[in-house]
């Protein structure tokens with residue numbers, strides 16, 4: 001099972017959602033995970049190196065990959081492994097090397113926000129991905145939603161996105177998301193992340209991985 005986390009829009013929450021999902025699967029579901037970091041900023045890899053110094057045992061491996069190294073990594077990892085592979089994508093659609101990554105995936109998770117510019121980037125990314133990989137399942141996570149979000153815009157965006165996949169419950173804008181690392185998601189966030197990630201797990205992952213131990 002290979003999951004790509006992407007959006008053209010910078011700062012939409014790709015790296016954060018990758019970490020929250022990796023932490024959720026390993027800690028709440030005993031589901032083995034490998035994270036592939038393809039973000040140009042290597043933000044997850046940096047967190048991982050830092051955390052390895054401070055903690056004892058890392059709950060999952062984080063491998064960095066480029067568009068050049070991905071095809072080989074895919075052969076090694078995805079064919080032989082029972083792990084759920086989570087790929088934090090670069091926020092650009094400017095390289096043909098991405099086609100191999102898009103084609104390798106079973107599920108697309110897309111964090112997005114309800115504003116015009118994010119919507120355009122989200123749509124563009126989604127349409128291109130659907131063309132390249134017609135069979136991929138899609139899940140859209142409204143992220144960093146503020147209490148005063150406009151209902152009409154939300155409804156309009158949801159109508160468009162639901163033509164491609166499922167839209168989950170919203171994740172609020174909360175400072176504790178910024179403390180998520182490769183070892184844990186702050187426990188205070190569980191009440192808001194459970195509805196979102198439990199649904200993703202039930203719809204796409206339940207029964208599709210070996211229970212460890």
Ligand SMILES: Nc1ncnc2c1ncn2[C@@H]1O[C@H](COP(=O)(O)OP(=O)(O)OP(=O)(O)O)[C@@H](O)[C@H]1O
Nearest residue numbers: 010011012013014015016091144172173174177178
């Ligand atoms: N729900 C949230 N509430 C508050 N802060 C959030 C939330 N989600 C993400 N953030 C913060 O927003 C910033 C951008 O998030 P993140 O790095 O995950 O986005 P990204 O899509 O990976 O960005 P990039 O395009 O730069 O790779 C980070 O500082 C992150 O901690």
Ligand SMILES: [Mg+2]
Nearest residue numbers: 014015039043
């Ligand atoms: Mg990122």
